[in-house]
Amino acid sequence: MHEQTQANDDALEPGPPVGKGPAFLRLFVEGERRIYAYILTLVPNRADAQDILQETSVVLWEKFDPDNPPEYFVAWAKKIAYHKVLDMRKKRGRSRVVFNETVLEAVSATATTMSNQIDDRDGALADCVEKLPERDRHLLECRFRKGSTTKSTAAEVGRSLEAVYKALSRIRQGLYDCVTSTLAAEGRA
Amino acid sequence: MNSMIDMPADLRELLDALCEESITDEQASRLERMLAEDEAARRFYVEYMGMYASLERYVVGDASAEHDEPPMAIAVHRRADRVEEEQAGTSASLNTVGGPVLARLWRSPVARVAAILLLATAAVVTFVTVRDHMAAEVSTYDLAKAAPQLPPAPTALLIDASGAEWADLPGTDEQMLTAGAELARGPMHLQSGSAQMILASGAVVTMLGDTEMELTGPNRVYLHRGRLVAHVSERAHGFTVDGPGLLVVDHGTEFGVSVSDEGVSEVHVFAGHVTASLVNHAGAVTQTTPLDADEHTGARLTPRQFSVRPIVADQRQFAASARPLPIFNTGRGLRLGQPDAHWTIEGPDVPRRTAVVSSNPAYVPNDPDSSQWLSFDPVGAAPAGAKYTFTTRFDMTGLDPATARLLGRFSVDNKVTAIRLNGREVAVPEHPWEWSGFARFSITEGFVPGVNTMEFVVLNSVLDGKQQPMALRVEFTGSALSNPDDTSTGSPSR
Structure with missing residues (x-):
């Protein structure tokens, strides 16, 4: 290994972030239904929507900082989910019901206001x-x-x-x- | 506020097709145009799909609780006392997922979310996720505060499909159903031959054509008709086979299940014990029969007649089944710094010695339930440009080497220059000078009776000329047919 910085070499033992799990879980459980509904609206296929929800949940976990939690967890989650939907669209093209980006944007905006x-x-x-x-x-x-x-x-x-x-x-x-x-x-x- | 009367009939038709997953390309284009051009249609659409998302969860949540299944979903309005009841009901089947730590965590509703989060990103051989951190933290959380809703992500890896003939199924590309393919939840129709897969839980399932089966969970399948054989390792206990009017739950065993075109099922137990149950149309268990390999070895279940009759297990009906290879992933089940008795390291500056679990924040995070990084010590610093040989051995006594198949993946700091099975070179996949991802490899020949030796040669960085961290992480999944001339077997692969 050679790309390591000195700082990283000095910190070879990663420590788990303290208190991240409970804080994250509480917010996630409270908001999960709304996040899933938003995703299913953008990707109207249950299997695809579940996949994106799962991918989103992992990104949320990775980026969640318990010392500086997002003010609006669900709104933050929806943003990440939206990008996951765009990613899926790029990967899959039009193989299933996947809206074009203009429609995705319009539907997302309507869903947000409603x-x-x-x-x-x-x-x-x-x-x-x-x-x-x-x-x-x-x-x-x-x-x-x-x-x-x-x-x-x-x-x-x-x-x-x-x-x-x-x-x-x-x-x-x-x-x-x-x-x-x-x-x-x-x-x- | 809209009502259905106000909704254009055209949009109603499209939403029905969408919800029933029967929408055509033409209809999808029409819906897209409508949503792009009409704000009112968009508002109808958002309301309707929002309702559809919640409806699924209310309905499925209630159903799964009654069926004593792992929670696909649980309605948010459920009261805490009802959740308490579910905890007791689901804990047994959930012991199957992710080892003892996660099994304990499953008993709480919030922890189920955590564990599902872990499963959500499950690769087939391991779960490369946030498990390490989550598992430690959620155990201290006040668990009565909320209920989970995430559905699990069932996955499996196709180990062997040589000679398999697949039927066309909508949404399934039979060209992709070859060894090494990752399988998502869904139906499969094997017309002839056999196909073997390992589920995310570690259970090995062999389909024998002509068989229609569906992957329904990380430790669960639905057998519509045909035959399958299951070999369930210790960590996959609770593996479940559903069928028409049928529920078979493993308790550590090897067994075969068949379902005839008439819906008559047979369960044959070859090792350990299972429970076989009749299930009514609402999914409720009406009669349960314990079976074991010593006495009550089999049962024939006829749901339409509510009949369960004893039979004698007949392994010949399930010939060509396979067992997991007893080969060990690096560092599985160990703590940081602990030696891994299954692996040794040897290099120019060190005599052969036992490898220990290592870690580095730049690496793919260790996953004790599946695999971890190994090196000399937790730091693993080694001279630049030096080569080290990581060696493990496994015993194939009781297995037929000619039928063995081994799939694996490794991550390395810095480079694997050779992989050898019993001294024979195996193709090394292209991989970068990286340690944040995995490279896959497969081995289909070179296995020998008895003890086999597997070696990985690792080259440390040649840059800088200074001491650098050096480590290897490997995961395996593999199987071989039982050797009829040798009845003794090693422990399952892990």
């Missing part, structure tokens, strides 16, 4: 999910199960592919409207 509304909607969504009929809830559980597709869900619940596709569409639309009406009733719409 972040409070999205938070409100998320709070209302939990109650709306609770109100779902058991049959609809079961269908969603099957659809979101690991590795499942619309087709495998149809096979699992014994319904046609078209029927399941339409049912899932109807459930999402119903939830969307439930959230909207809940917030309207609370005067937050």
